[in-house]
Amino acid sequence: MRVDSHQHFWLMERREGQWPPPELAAIRHDFLPGDIKAHLSRAGIAGTVVVQSLPELDDTMFLLDLAGRNDFILGVVGWVDMKAANAPDRIATLAAHPKLKGIRPMLQGIEDVDWIDDPVLAPAVAAMIERDLAFDGLILPRHMAPLTRFAERYPDLRVVVDHGAKPLIAEGKFVEWRQRLAALAALPNVSCKLSGLLVEAGNQRPEAVRPYAETILELFGERRVMWGSDWPVVKLVSDYQSWLDQCLDIVPAEHHDAVFGGNAIDFYRLKPSR
Template sequence: MPVIDAHQHFWKLADRIGEWPPAELAAIHRDFEPADLKPLLDAAGIDGTVLVQTMEREADTVYMLSLAGKHDFIHGVVGWTDLKAKDAVQKVAALSHYPKLKGLRPMLQGMSDIDWICDEAIDPAIAAMIDHDLAFDALILPPQLAQIHEFANRHSQLRIVIDHAAKPYIAEGKISEWRSGMKALSLLPNVFCKLSGLLTEAGEQKPQAVRPYAETILELFGPARTLWGSDWPVLRLAGDYQSWFNQCCEIVPSEHHGAVFGQNAIHFYHLNG
């Protein structure tokens, strides 16, 4: 079974003027392209990745698809389009013609309107995503868990994955409210969860602080609906690729490695390899 990193990014700073990351985040304030990641994948024994958007620009999706066309290790792309635009249905259909376009992601975590995702104006675009076999990445924070639950319940045929487990407040040691919201989501069979991004949320705490949150993900979503991802290069703010992979290999029971580190990503995103 191939080993898949279900969440990584590439970017060029020249394309991101005025966008995140700021210069003070020195570890990630530079270009990151396939040649930077490939040695890390080879060293860790990773066979392929899912490349995920980082900007609310269609040009970013075009850039990612162009990279995917040149590099075989990029097995899928999660792009962006304005899901409430008047021509959203047409845009979704057009993007679906790219074989490696596997999903779409609105950047919900940065929206001041936490009810944006509950607006029925999004429904035509979501119906188009379902029709064209595209998945939905939910980039959210804990206060948005109830809204995503409402959205996921309304669109039960849409495959949804919670990026970075909704970024729990690990640095503050908060777990109960997050766990409650995640438990409600886990009861919906169309919702999956990424074991990714947690190290960054740990702040100044030791990497071991991640374990109870990772174990909660595995407990709630089970070994069949948990996907491992690196969140590289954002991961560089808190650790390195190999160490994060090793840490997760220790947390996930060995009998579930095939599923969590590969099979589930292939199943969820309908990857071809």
């Protein structure tokens, strides 16, 4: 069973002054469940995990509402201000929805690189662990060391690195990224998403992502890597099927069941409709 571990929905009327900016015309319009169904059908994707894209509770509620009305949405990764005094209560309330599977603070947009490496997060993390929720790390390479310390502090929290920590592929920077990713991969509670790399490659040929994708597979192994489309963001450089086909070629065939479905089901505790 194939599962897309990372995709988005949004309405532009809810995003005034927010990303995406006008220059990203390919994705600056509404994206709703009806817009992805043809892609899923063609690709043989049975279900998806929808991830928040605004640091607002309303965005999470919007996604949970969509999930309640669309069986193919198997899980939602939402947002909570994890440092707020009421964070544990917020998490408990959201977790009452059976499709809430994780929480994602948008670390890449937080000016303080060490924001995540702060003991004040402990009550929120405890609430997540109690309700068997996962943590999505939306990070850039400069956040890898703080995220490593965070994951070390909470070994019972399932952590996944979104988009391979967004390596600077367009700049050809590899060595330091690999070293820092290896430190994350050494922690058994950390997984990694094979997603978003084409966007980081920019105008380079799609083949530029192969060394980075192969490194993710090498470091995390076939049981801790999960494929994600990052749709509709992938539309900036390619399309749903092309990115899937590229990854199917990179990942050894004997690991397809795990990377393209099984790992996401296990990590997010998904309950497929079939």
